[in-house]
Amino acid sequence: MTAAAQSGSAGFPVRQGERGWTGAEIGGLREQLLIDAAEQRAEIARTESDIADRYGDAVSEAGDDQADVGAKAYEREYELALGYRARELLAQTERALARIDEGTFGSCESCGEPIGKARLQAFPRAVLCVACKQREERR
Numbered sequence: 001m002t003a004a005a006q007s008g009s010a011g012f013p014v015r016q017g018e019r020g021w022t023g024a025e026i027g028g029l030r031e032q033l034l035i036d037a038a039e040q041r042a043e044i045a046r047t048e049s050d051i052a053d054r055y056g057d058a059v060s061e062a063g064d065d066q067a068d069v070g071a072k073a074y075e076r077e078y079e080l081a082l083g084y085r086a087r088e089l090l091a092q093t094e095r096a097l098a099r100i101d102e103g104t105f106g107s108c109e110s111c112g113e114p115i116g117k118a119r120l121q122a123f124p125r126a127v128l129c130v131a132c133k134q135r136e137e138r139r
């Protein structure tokens, strides 16, 4: 295992025909995930403060006409949805980071097969292999 350690092999699974992960590649992905997590946290904070700024005084705007209230409610729904989406992304990002730290990164959470290096380099947050992902989407 000395040679593997020296070449920086990180020991995470790859699909047949793919080159093993190097420590540098995993390090790069981890860094990217940390940057993503920071951006997603900022996005969540921004959405929340937007909602608070804009709708915090909703009660005092009793003079608004119905259409206006409706538009505002719709807008609020939309921003809340953005917030949920950002939160979901952040949860996925944090999960990927935890998987790197735990050493389970790279295996499909459903079938246990390697997710594939190419797929993970494109989608570091992926926790399912392509086959399982497609099966899940078909449900």
Ligand SMILES: [Zn+2]
Residues within 6 Å of the ligand: 108, 109, 110, 111, 112, 113, 128, 129, 130, 131, 132, 133
């Ligand atoms: Zn799978």
